Amino acid sequence: MQRTIHGVVQTLLLAASVSATARAQGAPKVSEPAPEQQAPSSGTPTRYVVGASVVAAALTAEGLATSAEHLRLALPLSSTTPAPELHIAAAEARPDGSLRLRLTCSNSTECLPFFASVEGADNAAFLARFAAVTHRQASPPHLPGVAVGAHVTLELADAQMRIHLPAVAIDTGSPGAEVRVASLDHKHTWRGIVVDAATVKGGVE
Helix, strand or coil, X not given: CHHXXXXXXXXXXXXXXXXXXXXXXHCCCCCCCCCCCCCCCCCCCCCEEECHHHHHHHHHHXXXXXXXXXXEECCCEEECCCCCCEEEEEEEECXXXXXXXXXXXXXXXXXXXXXXXXXXXXXXXXXXXXXXXXXXXXXXXXXXXXXXXXXXXXXXXXXXXXXXXXXXXXXXXXXXXXXXXXXXXXXXXXXXXXXXXXXXXXXXX
């Protein structure tokens, strides 16, 4: 009886071992889950690499005829549009005859300001034109003043009244300058500030 029990136990242990081995060999391998791929953010605007040929075409449109072969960008340029409209913000000549330009996108949200160097035979002529245009843009418009003997309107005003009198200028002055004016019969004289070629504001001298 004892031998029979011992044999049964051995048989059961052997069967369990075979079953475990079969399960280990036949069971499918479970792979680890792949890392989740994040979808690109839809809020990030697409940026385009802007090559030298695009910049050269924009400079030619600005009056500086050049080509990609004569253009050097300090850093790679990218923009939210493939062909941004560029503006020459500053230009200076270098000792080697090239131009150093500071360029901006007309729409400041499209690209950051950047620098470029241009080599070409007409650089000097362009620089002269650019300086002249920049000076005209920076200079305030010239307003004519009054000349000696010019007939003007003298405006006399205080907190309660405003009087306009015909007068004649004794001095010459540009807008903002102080001049003397007199009544038409030259019996009264006033000092006033030139407003424009026909108006002086002042008080009794």
